Amino acid sequence: xxxxxxxxxxxxxxxxxxxxxxxxxxxxxxxxxxxxxxxxxxxxxxxxxxxxxxxxxxxxxxxxxxxxxxxxxxxxxxxxxxxxxxxxxxxxxxxxxxxxxxxxxxxxxxxxxxxxxxxxxxxxxxx
Numbered sequence: 079x080x081x082x083x084x085x086x087x088x089x090x091x092x093x094x095x096x097x098x099x100x101x102x103x104x105x106x107x108x109x110x111x112x113x114x115x116x117x118x119x120x121x122x123x124x125x126x127x128x129x130x131x132x133x134x135x136x137x138x139x140x141x142x143x144x145x146x147x148x149x150x151x152x153x154x155x156x157x158x159x160x161x162x163x164x165x166x167x168x169x170x171x172x173x174x175x176x177x178x179x180x181x182x183x184x185x186x187x188x189x190x191x192x193x194x195x196x197x198x199x200x201x202x203x204x205x
Contacts, residue, residue: 079149079152080152083149083152083153083156084156084201086196086197086198086199089149089153089196089197090193090196090197092149093146093149093150093189093192093193093196094193096142096145096146096149097142097146097189099138099139099142100139100142100143100146100173100185103135103138103139103142104139106135107135107136108135108136108138108139109136109139109173109174109179136174139173139174140170140174143166143169143170143173143174144170146166146169146170146189146192147163147166147167147170150162150163150165150166150192150196151163153196153199154195154196154199156199156201156202157195157196157199157200157201157202158199158201158202159195159199159202162191162192162195162196165188165189165191165192166188166189166192168184168188169184169185169188169189172184172185172188173185
C-alpha cells in the first residue's frame with residue numbers, strides 16, 4: 079500500500095475506487111437514519127443478539143471512509159502535506175452524521191480537493 083501511495087496514479091486509482099463505493103452504499107441504506115434506527119430497534123428487541131450484518135452497509139461505508147483517510151494520510155506524508163487527511167475526515171463526518179448527511183455535495187467537494195492536492199503534489203524532501 080505504501081508503494082502504491084507514492085505514485086500519483088496509484089493514489090488516484092485507490093482513492094477514486096473506494097470513494098465510488100461511498101456513493102453507491104447509500105442506496106443500500108448505509109447512511110440512512112431510518113435504516114440505522116430500524117437496525118438498532120432490532121438489536122434492542124433481540125437483546126443485543128443480532129449479527130453485525132444488521133448494520134453491514136453502514137460498517138462497509140465507515141470502513142471505506144477510513145480507508146480514504148488512511149490513503150490521504152499516506153499520500154500526504156509522501157508529498158509533505160499530511161494535513162490533507164482533514165478533508166476525508168470532514169467528509170466522513172458529513173457522510174455519516176444524520177443531519178449533515180442531507181447537505182449535498184460537501185463530501186464530493188472535499189474528495190475533489192484531496193484528489194487535486196494528492197495528485198499534483200510532488201515528493202517532499204523529508205529528512
